[in-house]
Amino acid sequence: MPEADVMSDLSHSAPAALTGSGKPLSVTRLRKRYRGGVTAVDEVSMEIAAGEFVTFLGSSGSGKTTTLMMIAGFCEPDSGSIVVGGNDVTRLAPQKRGLGFVFQQYLLFPHMTVWENVAFPLQLRDTPKAELRRRVGETLEMAGLSAMARRRPRELSGGQQQRVALCRALVYRPPVILMDEPLGALDKKLRDQLQTEIKRIQQELGLTVIYVTHDQEEALVLSDRIAVMRDGRIDQFDTPRELFERPRTPFVADFLGAANFLPGHIEEHTADHLLVRLDTGGLLKARAQQAASVAKAPVRAAVQPGRLALRPAGEGFCTGTVETVTYVGTLVRVTVRPEGAVATGVVRLELPAGRAPVPGERVGLGAEPADVSVFADPEEGR
Ligand SMILES: Nc1ncnc2c1ncn2[C@@H]1O[C@H](COP(=O)(O)OP(=O)(O)OP(=O)(O)O)[C@@H](O)[C@H]1O
Ligand SMILES: [Mg+2]
Known part of the structure; x- marks a missing residue:
């Protein structure tokens, strides 16, 4: 993002995010009922500050992915609204919302090198060549992938591929980045390592992150606040410490500790x-x-x-x-x-x-x- 854009972002961000490029996001009374009768998401409302790392934590089928997909724009809500950086994006197409995504299946382009995969989002946005080179270089460096820039995805380990996917989402500095179980397919050691990496990058860039997991330890390590979801609703949205010390429902007490x-x-x-x-x-x-x-x-x-x-x-x-x-x-x-x-x-x-x-x-x-x-x-x- 050019310097000028960063500055204009800051004009409506919370003071806490003065060094970051994240934007606040708010969701109001979001609802989704799939055909066939399941109410997957039921009156979900939350305010997320610029630069905050928020995790949806809940068991399988609790509505985490559906909520994230509605925020991303890949799934249309029945009612409710989504506001990013002060703009109502509820009816906007996904690519017009300015959000970045990382999913569990990293979906890299197999015929492209690591460099080309990461450069792709900038090419889509017609970024000038010199800037593109600088940005891709910096992003790969940050993720420790510089030495692998010429390899193709099949020549990388699962964790390295996941890092490339992360770079591809980060390279154009989206103010909000959405991640749905991005580490789900990896073994514990790699997961731990990438958790640290994700947290470091998020803090360095001041990104707003919405993260989905059903792993409570992962949620505790990463998050400023955690929304504990059950049956399409948020039981409690709080800091890890509050969730531990003052669980509001037995479900929260049980799920976290x-x-x-x-x-x-x-x-x-x-x-x-x-x-x-x-x-x-x-x-x-x-x-x-x-x-x-x-x-x-x-x-x-x-x-x-x-x-x-x-x-x-x-x-x-x-x-x-x-x-x-x-x-x-x-x-x-x-x-x-x-x-x-x-x-x-x-x-x-x-x-x-x-x-x-x-x-x-x-x-x-x-x-x-x-x-x-x-x-x-x-x-x-x-
Ligand atoms: N396309 C769909 N059509 C019908 N029902 C769906 C569809 N997608 C999800 N559901 C249902 O909506 C509910 C919420 O699903 P969702 O994928 O949001 O859960 P989740 O919390 O992400 O679960 P997981 O941890 O297993 O990924 C589930 O009961 C699921 O079966
Ligand atoms: Mg899911």
Whole structure:
């Protein structure tokens, strides 16, 4: 993008993005129902700031791709609107929206070299030769592909091909870039490496990125904010930290942190805490939260396995017997079968490996009130 365009972009960007070329994007009440009756996307609304990295995270069929395709312009919404950098693009053709895409199938041109593949979007835009050469060179350099410029896609590894696809989307500096599971086909090591790469490029250029994945770890590594999707709707759109610490639905608590859900009912609630009487008999203290309105009704208290601590038997919110102990690198995963009047499932913990108990040991379990979320049970509405 010539210098002048960058400057005009900045005129309607948030101050935080002063060095970047990203644009804000907003989606309002987007809806899509496919023929055959599935409502794939249902009233999705969100505001994305210039330079922000946002991820749609959700299980298969939750509407991530459909939402992205509507933003891209490849799928027509039944209702709702999409605004990019202040312009309503809802009815514009994909190529007129100024967005870049990277998809899971990287779709490189097999007969073209790496250089030619990356130059292609600039050729389409009649970029002057000298500038084209400079841009392609810089972009390949940034992705560590300069040495492979003359190779054809079949002479590259999967990860290298994926990087070429990324370069092709980045080369014309789109203010917003959309990526649908771009690393889905790669092994874990390459995925980790490319995640770092994508994040670095995004930050360096100040791009606005909308990314789709069903891998929660990937979402946590990359994103400023994550929209957790379920059945075509957004359950919660928040920073990774907020999603962990203040999940608004049991689905979010489970999807992000594989939370333990402990059944019980609220015995006391004050301005700063809730006391939950667990079905197993013990008392669990939780931070004050909305579920306070469900006093006396059954609730589920959710705690992430990594936020539970071992206590001596008889202390904490319950006592139980260690069933399994599994070493996972520096962590150890432990399951504990709680004792009590009512049988409930095992509780899962993650502890530093040095603090592992042994199977058969009786232990108490404790949690900080700030780490306990309380939900009505069964979950009512959304
Ligand atoms: N072209 C189509 N025609 C009819 N139904 C469709 C079509 N594309 C998607 N769907 C349905 O819409 C819903 C949302 O699909 P979508 O592809 O958006 O999900 P997704 O979250 O991207 O899933 P995945 O993680 O599997 O890619 C699903 O129930 C799917 O079966
Ligand atoms: Mg999809």
